[in-house]
Amino acid sequence: MPVFSPYAERLSRLPIERHEVLVRGGTTAYWVYGPSLDVEGVPTVIAVHGFRGEHHGLEPVLAYLPELRVIAPDLPGFGETAPIPGRTHDLDEYAGWLQEFAAAVAPGAVILGHSFGSIVASAAVAGGLETPRLVLINPIGAPALEGPKGVMTRLAVFYYDLGAKLPAKLGTALLRSKLIVRVMSLTMAKTKDPVLRRFIHDQHDTYFSDFADRDVLRDAFVASVSNDVRAYAPQIDVPTLLVAAQQDDITPIEAERYLATLFPNAELVEIAGVGHLIHYETPAEAAGAIRRFLRVPVARGQ
16 A cells, blocks of 8 residues: 655655766766756755665655755665675765766765765765765764664664675575564654654665665665764865754764864754654755755745
């Protein structure tokens, strides 16, 4: 039975085009939301999704940003983008991939990253990716192994280690376990709205196991828990927006407030009543913060 999306009607108004481009010896699939790339004068954003996700995860936010052109790629090894041949998918590789992707598709675009994408985006910008502004949603602003959920993170480390060490068929089945995915989804969702909760769980059921193989998943997981945005913040001198959740179980809001002080030029917007799923639970609030930060007026009739 199809699950109702609270954002389907808004999203249906946006033109969406699928494209591919060769980056670092592999083919990257990406989607353009809004005006096509040959239309001039439209602000352009490259949006990088989080760990185990793919481009669909950010669609609720994009549904509230019809004034922009948003380019949303699938990270290598996830969704419709194959792993980069012969490479370890660590943070350096993902940051290098993003630098080359942006240069090939939309030089000078605003860069946006959610969750693990916030680390990738920050590392890429600190490493020389030119952008006028940086937007980080649910930024990873503290070490995952040291926070209040450090025990849960260590259990996740054991889970991914086990998935990598078991025989291939059994290990992959464990990593794609619907039960594990549902437990994760239940843990992160804060909304009490049954329709929205059903949508969130369906999104995770549908896309959270859309990874190429267990090796790339293990690499990306290690990258996600071994790094955080703090290491890159002092090197990023472009205006930066942090959109943080007051109930985030992965990075506590106190750590996000401290993270904002590490950037030379950062603005922090806090959203109450939501955790690590801003992009699903409060996309309108996130989009409003992004629009104000980019100084983009609301499109008439939207």
